[in-house]
Ligand SMILES: Cc1cc2nc3c(=O)[nH]c(=O)nc-3n(C[C@H](O)[C@H](O)[C@H](O)COP(=O)(O)OP(=O)(O)OC[C@H]3O[C@@H](n4cnc5c(N)ncnc54)[C@H](O)[C@@H]3O)c2cc1C
């Protein structure tokens with residue numbers, strides 16, 4: 320089966336194997352080398368690509384829910400969407416969620432995902448109490464928060480074993496509604512100020528209009544929000560729009576996107592609004608298969624983070640570089656992050672991150688290598704879940720616990736057993 | 748809340764069907780061989796939908812055990828879905844009596860044995876439903892699949908007669924002809940996408956049609972048309988074809 324990450328830039332023909340029982344999974348692991356666990360293929364690059372992939376998507380069962388403490392045990396193939404559908408009506412929500420609900424619990428843990436509340440709550444691993452994983456030798460191990468292995472698995476990109484199930488602490492909510500405020504900004508300084516001023520607010524994120532960059536002006540919308548207390552816990556499933564085929568890539572082009580961004584910016588109101596979970600957390604999920612809008616060649620998301628001290632300078636330089644090179648991202652998202660955790664390969668650190676979606680086009684790779692230099696210079700790192708092109712140097716300077724991770728892989732005998740194109744490229 | 752009994756519950760179609768019935772507030776008995784393999788699924792349905800789900804160990808070809816096992820179910824199920832089935836290569840059936848017998852016993856004799864028990868019971872209570880998963884393969888014997896086809900033909904005829912009998916007593920009997928479905932049974936076959944349904948689509952169609960008391964369900968309407976043509980071909984021509 321031909322598979323790719325969400326960016327659809329690299330594609331390979333891979334043997335995808337499924338399991339629902341430990342027995343089947345063990346047989347698969349013992350039989351194959353260079354195997355990569357996969358979830359719902361929502362990471363962007365080549366971390367999900369290898370000749371043989373073992374998918375947890377059919378291992379999609381809820382195991383137990385402790386209503387008093389809000390602790391959910393479930394199998395690794397459960398989608399965040401399922402957790403929301405079942406538990407929002409009972410007053411519980413995900414403690415941390417990325418910008419899509421179509422990812423698996425296994426994928427969430429392996430990328431140690433973060434959401435709009437990272438500056439307050441940290442990554443998903445903060446809320447993971449226990450993980451059950453099948454190791455390279457086919458044995459199943461229970462791993463608890465605080466264990467060395469836990470630090471390797473969370474953010475470990477599926478390179479230590481296949482996560483079978485996990486215990487996650489959910490978050491109590493009194494409503495499915497979020498009170499959202501949109502702050503319209505005209506410069507990069509204003510965006511940063513808005514984040515800092517509102518850093519006590521649980522959720523925040525900013526959209527940047529990187530297609531209409533003027534010399535001093537950077538138009539942006541900073542969106543902040545808190546759950547409402549209004550008691551409305553209904554979660555109706557809505558119909559979604561589905562794109563099943565590759566769109567001709569000229570549909571997303573600079574003039575159209577420039578106009579779209581202007582309208583989006585000008586239409587936004589500086590005001591409070593009540594919005595539901597789907598509109599606040601998952602606006603892109605409304606169009607299933609939106610990645611096909613970028614056409615056959617796909618797109619690349621470049622997401623980096625830089626320590627707070629240098630965040631402004633780095634992001635300013637990056638925006639200037641793409642403007643100068645005239646390589647424009649169609650989507651640009653800026654976010655504030657809180658304290659770094661001590662998982663070996665977690666992406667977040669205290670500072671700001673910028674995520675840029677580029678259509679694959681001539682000149683892109685040159686520009687991206689210029690961005691790499693900027694990120695390196697300011698001591699930043701690139702998110703492995705989004706990465707397709709990073710160099711070893713970039714990885715080694717960005718991730719300070721890398722050696723611990725590599726040693727752990729060797730000790731577990733995971734080097735040969737589990738690997739992806741990404742891990743081989745980077746020597747992970 | 749009423750209980751529905753699903754026989755052959757480990758099949759992909761049944762698991763999708765169990766999910767739909769659970770979602771619509773029905774408790775379930777899931778019956779089949781080595782049924783404990785469904786323990787994860789059972790718990791999942793219970794947490795998701797708050798329904799009671801019980802597993803019942805049952806071999807549909809072990810006829811002598813049926814009465815004992817089924818009469819022990821308490822509370823009594825008010826609906827039965829018979830979905831167990833067996834299909835192997837036609838050639839294998841031609842060469843092995845065992846394979847032939849297994850096909851017939853799973854698709855027909857076992858189906859009749861189990862359905863009979865419930866038919867008599869529901870007839871007395873005057874409510875409930877029986878759903879039999881048969882197949883379009885039962886509409887005309889083709890050289891490439893007539894052992895399986897004839898067992899399904901038998902089941903279809905049985906359901907038709909049963910429907911007429913129970914209709915008068917207020918019990919609904921539905922025959923389902925799924926057409927091609929992407930399941931374990933067909934995973935090695937190359938199926939035409941337009942004619943092939945996913946288990947979820949089949950399950951939703953079955954639930955909706957049962958609510959509407961449909962008699963014979965073709966999951967994708969095109970199959971009714973295809974089978975009409977196949978049935979219209981005169982025998983003297985049909986025997987020359989190798990379909
Ligand atoms: C629209 C969109 C928005 C996003 N927003 C965010 C965001 O805000 N924050 C954020 O952090 N991320 C975000 N992401 C990225 C996404 O959350 C991660 O890439 C996530 O890991 C995808 O999970 P998945 O189930 O699709 O796993 P896959 O993409 O299939 O796999 C991801 C990684 O997890 C490993 N893995 C998967 N299952 C298992 C398992 N059972 N055991 C061991 N390893 C496993 C794989 O080997 C791979 O390395 C976004 C992605 C999209 C498409």
Ligand SMILES: NC(=O)c1ccc[n+]([C@@H]2O[C@H](COP(=O)([O-])OP(=O)(O)OC[C@H]3O[C@@H](n4cnc5c(N)ncnc54)[C@H](OP(=O)(O)O)[C@@H]3O)[C@@H](O)[C@H]2O)c1
Nearest residue numbers: 755757758759760806807808830831832927928930931932
């Ligand atoms: N797939 C199609 O294209 C298609 C088309 C038309 C009709 N159908 C019919 O749909 C039904 C479901 O089939 P499916 O496609 O979902 O295939 P499947 O997954 O192979 O399901 C068949 C089920 O029957 C069970 N079974 C077989 N022998 C049994 C026995 N002696 N006792 C108890 N259970 C037994 C199997 O259990 P085990 O796991 O224990 O073997 C399995 O769960 C069948 O009746 C089939 O004929 C399927």
